[in-house]
Each structure stands twice: as structure tokens, then as C-alpha cells.
Amino acid sequence: MTSPAWLTVLTTTDSEEKARLLARGVVEARLAACVQISAPVISVYRWENAVETTQEWQLLLKTTAERYEELEAHLQEAHDYDTPEIIAIPVVRGSAGYLGWVSAETAPVTSPSPVTSERPGIPDTPGGS
Secondary structure, eight states: OOOOSEEEEEEEESOHHHHHHHHHHHHHTTSOSEEEEOSOEEEEEEETTEEEEEEEEEEEEEEEGGGHHHHHHHHHHHOOSSSOOOEEEEEOOOOHHHHHHHHHHHSOOOOOOOOOSSSTTSOOOTTOO
């Protein structure tokens, strides 16, 4: 079985403002094509031997498997939780158009090639000097 090419990554944070900052950061860095922020959710979890209940904002990040490692590192660095939830769920099917868009929007931007002509900006012409 081949690995999925696309992922939906989940994370949470404790305020809408932080959720928006995380979302904008990963989209600007082309690590996610899209991030959806869900209205506050209630999380119940065990932390340091106590059961906690907190209000959080959940983020669903759409990315490619190729960009996952960089996305995870970015989230770890930008997040203020000691142990942020970062879970990748494989996308096993989706519309070709949407998945193509996710791939295009998360592709690393390459620098333009340097001009090799002795006359920058002027294309070489046959028979010209």
C-alpha cells in the first residue's frame, strides 16, 4: 500500500487570536494550503495527574505528506503549549481539483534561474551578436 500524498493535520490552541496567527503563519509559509478554524470546542484531558476541562479552538490544516515534517516543526516552534496536539490524518480520497490545488499551494517556491545571456533581459537571437 502506498503512503497517502495528502494529509489533514489537527492542532488546537487556547484562543481565536492564536489560532488565526498559527493558520496565517503556515499558509504564508506554504506549509498548508488551507486552515479551517472551528468555533470553540471543549477539551477534556489528563495533564500532570489531573483531569482538565478547557475551551480550545481546533485547526484543520490541509497539506501534503511531502510538507508534513516542515509543518510539524513550524507548529512546534510557533505553538505556546508544552505538548501541542499535532496529529496527521491521511486523505485517502478527494476531488482531483481540490487535491491538485493543495499540492500547488504547498509546493516550495523556487527562485528564478539566473539569466545566462551576456545581455541580461534580451533573449539570444539566431544569427545575432
